[in-house]
Amino acid sequence: MGKELIHRLLAQMGIPQPPAWLEFLISISNVVLILLAAWILRALVRRIVRVAHERLIGRQETADDRRRMETLERVTQYIATVVVAAITVMLVLSEFGISIAPILATAGVAGLAVGFGAQSLVKDYFTGFVMLIENQIRVGDVVEVAGKAGVVEELTLRYVRLRDYEGAVHFVPNGAIATVTNRSRVFAYAVMDIGVAYKEDLDKVYGLMREVAGQLRLDADFKDKVIEDLDIAGVDQWADSAVIIRCRLKTIALEQFGVRREFLRRLKLAFDANGIEIPFPHRTVYTMPAPETHPTPMPKLAGEADE
8 A cells, every 4th residue: 555655646746657776665665664663563562461461460469370470471472473573574575566365375275284294383382372271381380291390491382491400401392291290389298208217116206207397387497488287197118127207298389399308407417316216228248257178188190109
């Protein structure tokens, strides 16, 4: 429409048929305007999404809901960028006289052909969309997917990017995710298996464990992380050299690891102070004395005289 308007203006000025160089300049100017409009539209969309995100996140009561809003904002920004870029490319092509209809028709046929050969890619996007809608994973969660565990650094419709404890980064395609283990939802349990010697009084051990857990809950650094008192399940098994006692502490999400390490540290000190033995495998090696041996006389040679 812009080019037709310019042609009418040129016709009124006595230039019914502009030269090729002028046509090229008109097309270039229109492309510049299209790109400028796309940039403005992209900035406007980003601003609208950001304002909506700030208003929605202010209404969320929990950290989990706020992380979900962060993830939704990232994906919305990504989709908006793709849509604006696609529209811009089509407008630029039409400005240079390239018909969009055949391209769209060809793209539709090619899309069917590619769809059969790229089913995994389609599966990635579909699975990513479902995970996002169902709120299975959010940026900042600690999850285990497709045999890889770590903190979610990025979540797109194509893949999930994880960073594990060693700092390694894993890119997991969404289509490869069959089960999601999320350790970041509301609360967690610090599960521990405590081994003591068979000779120890279990009631005394239970009391000491509860005492250590109570002191941990009173600590300023952990009182907001531990939700409930120590839950002792009891004797879990009779191992080769120890009685295994299973227990757990309920914590807020993502704090179970630090709470577990601190509880075990304090329990070790308490066991040492109260003479509770923490057994470990022993091996006793007995050495047998070598049997006494008598020298065997050498056989006499033929013709050798006795002494």
